[in-house]
Amino acid sequence: MTDSPTHEVTQLLKAWTAGDQSALDKLAPLVYEQLHRLAQHYMAGQRPGHTLQTTALVNEVYLRLVDCGQVNWQDRAHFFAVSAQLMRRILIDFARSRGYQKRGGGLFHISLEDAPSVCSEPDPDIVALDDALKELAKVDDRKSRVVELRFFGGLSVEETAEVLRVSVETVGRDWKMAKMWLLQELSERN
């Protein structure tokens, strides 16, 4: 059964966690697919909404991977951690390759009618955010992982707590503090 796609993807996931860059290239299309679907929604003037939608999408990526690979359902935490890293990497690469970044970083608005009502805070430049997050990792690694899991991985506070094996309260505090830290960092860069 070594030739089955199942095995292949399991290998890919393992390879990725071990630092094999080619694994990333193979998994990126799955994320692109979700991205495109989401983008289509916005283009059609629909608002995918809040957590449910994103959770559903992240879950779909997850399901595709689970479906293709023998990732153990019990080892959700591991998967979430991997998938958040994966998402982060893929999204940042994507944004860079398409020039979706503002010179000097910071924040920018999307000129979509519906966007402002989704969140009152403008969408961040995620390339700049990624850089800031790297800085945060140097000062407080756990907080940077909270952001990675919550923002890039789309996880809830509870799921994040599960992955990091800390209490929900801790994640809540970390999340808030990390956001403040990142905002300050980004405003300093501007």
Add this chain to the structure above:
Amino acid sequence: MEPELWRRVEELCQRAMELDPSRRAEFLERSCGDDKEFRSKVESLLAQETRAEHFIESPALEVMGRLIASDPKLKDGEEKLIGSTVSHYRVIDKVGGGGMGVVYKAEDTELRRFVALKFLPQVLAQDAQALERFRREARAASALNHPSICTIHEIGTHEGHPFLVMEFLDGVTLKHRIAGRPLETELILSLAIEIADALDAAHAAGIVHSDIKPANIFLTKRGHIKILDFGLAKRTPILSGIGQDGGTAQSSATAEEHLTSPGTAMGTVAYMSPEQSLGKELDARTDLFSFGVVLYEMATGTLPFQGQTPAAIFNAILNETPAPPDHINNEIPPKLADMISRALEKDRDFRYQSASDIRSELKRLKRDTDSSRSATANAITASGRAMASSSAPSLAVPPGKAGKGKRALALASFAVLLVIAVVWGYFYVRASRTASKSEQKWEQLTFFTDSAVYPGLSPDGRMLTFIRGSDTFLGPGDVYVKMLPSGEPVQLTHDRLFKLSPAFSPDGTRIVYGTADPWDTWEVPVLGGEPRLMLPNASSLTWIEGGKRLLFSEIKSGMHMGVVTTDEGRGESRDVYLPAGERSMAHHSYLSPDGKYVLIANEMNEMAGVIPCRVVPFDGIGREQWVGPPGATCTTGAWSPDGNWIYLSTNEGGRFHIWRQHFPGGAPEQVTSGPTEEEGIAMAPDGRSFLTSVGTRYWTIWVHDAKGEHQMSSEGDAFATTFSSDGTKLFYLKRTGQSDAAELWSMDLTSGKSERVIPGYGIDSIFRDYAESYAVTEDGNRVAFIKKDERGVSHLWIAATDHRSSPRQLASMENEDSPLFLPNGNLVYRASEGGKNYIFTRQPDGSGRKKLLDEAVLDLTAVSPDGRWIVVWEKDDADKDHPYRTKAYPNGTGKPVMLCAACLVNWSVDGKYLVIQFGLPNEKMSTYFLPVVRERGLPDLPPEGLSGPVDLRESHRAMLPQRVDSALGPEKYSYTITSIRRNIYRIPIS
């Protein structure tokens, strides 16, 4: 910043945040002392506190999705294709997009057929891996050559972008078709057999689909199945027959929900097998489990495993046993329920082991069900009594081998049937001629316990075609044919799609019929066979000029339907009649025997009101003329063979009866009368009789409460109930005798006594619907209702319920209807203006008339009791996939809220519940009582609205046969029951 310093900053920051902002400065002063740098670090961090609340709360994927959506490069690239020619395909329209492919409808200019082109989305076009995967999928999908699996014609390249050419599918997904309602057993079985057959073929090729769900199953217009999207498919390890790289396949045509709908993952989860949810190795039996879930949903309209989160659904899949499907829908045969339960066994060893197992059981069940029902076979047994013994046993051909054998058999049987019919017909004609002169008896030709409409006669008058369905204009049903007078009815279509106007071809070998939305004309051989699309955008088609030309209705644009004539190849098209107003529709047309005039029937004006029939000159020269009773709705018509008489069905006097009028220059005279209603006219070739659908409809009003269902009306037709705001009275409309206009009554629910509210004033309907024809204020002191003037224009009237003043009409030029009251006593209503419908408001004295919403709407649906929300039904023609939407607009400023696409919406009288119903009246309707969140005035709903009942939890749900007229809450509501029965009769002409 050093980690150590950061820890101190953070700690201080945390403690400061616990304090009231006014006390923070003092706290920092105390804590930091002289360390200004430290203090400023803490302060600048604290300054971000408010902004941080909303910062990056929407996840990165969404942020990126918005970015891509706002990137002009992408949109341009995709839109540029439309209208261009790719290879020899002319791209017509985008029909679906997202995921791993954007799908366009295109015309193959060489083979002159429609195809679907699938391109990689622009996002992935430069991605080598994605390209490779795309090619692999194409190869694997094309390896599966099966009629129920979407066919790949070829793979091509356009400007460096590869694309797939696939068979173009016209129809809907099974998800669409189910839409929360159980399907008929017969349909379930025929679809299920095809699905099982396709799965069997895929499994035999070593391919597991692994994502079987209704959104991936396409139902073509011909009523057949196509399985889409082998995107997750993979070879089973046991049976790896195709090369290593043939692992996945993807094919998809117009499965728009699958490609773009929100919550797709949730949808996918609900159909997963236990082994799939555990991430175990998959095999063919996984598809059979998912198939079981699909069967369950077809049988009950609901999902067997439900939950709010994927984890909850997984839990249900792994640990819960669903309610037996026949307990939810008692029309499901127990045998089918058992089969579904077996497919849903959690341990795959206990399930069906192969698709062919389940297929053969389904086929057996279908055979047993069919043989207890009327079918081609029984037609022979019944009409050819003596022949029965010889022909019936040969029908036990195994269904799998039916194909040609069955067709041949049908042909042979039909010959027998013809002989018998001719002999019978001879005696019948002799008998009936003598009878008709003396008794003028109506002869019943069909004997359904439900309903048959739209009679059509073959050119020789010996065969009858009709639609078995309950709606005399347009509704779900199937085409039947029957030898007259006493052959058994033979069913020719099996899809229950919306149909109208079946008619024979000039040579009598084919029957054409119309479908709705799209309005196309299909044809099916009289002897049975596959229905075929004959002419798109054509309805109520008839042959004229000895069969050389066609006359039919055609959508000119949007909702504007006119009558045109063309040659048989649709060349030499000429408009015969275009109704005024760009949303008007002329549905039926009948050419006079001399070919000079066309009778137009079922012409809908811009308010969807059906107006009287008219006669127009066929060549466009000369004047138009109204025919039939003025002001009355005229739905169908016919000419006498000598061209001297026009026959019509109109509702003059309250019920639909047949009228006729000498042409030219006669006055309308009533032909049929009495307690029944007659619509649809097929003139016998000898002009001595006509066929029509004779029916009875009764309306009774009911109240549901904790004790059960209570019939509240006992005489006359009662309908359109509304509770008073205190719940002590029930308002309703009642018709007695022959009158069309209904009277408003109120019933004291304690004493059961009823009285007229506005004696002497009749209330008119809006296109046969009275539900929106009156409203009562919250204090019960005033009533608004509609009446039509002699031109058929409806106006609003206001009356005081204490009878102290007489009712007054509010002046208006154009149609005004659907009145509702705001809490302050002002009216909200629908009015037409410049050919469109808008929501208006005015004060009860008629002053202050103004447009409330700028957007044109189709209909005003509801106003919330607190007056904050106005619910309207709209159509967005630009959105081809989901044009209809029910939206709540704030009364004032603010954004509208999407409620659902097609559902009925109303508030309970106290405003505490929003009542939402899905489904068609007269069938089962999923009804929800959703608690309203007081601050908002609406319940919690997904931001994109409800796509169907599956989005909602089971709690608060009831399956009701009818729409809820008015509700005091989930425990008490009122409704109207319509009982319809129609059959085709022959009525002699004296």
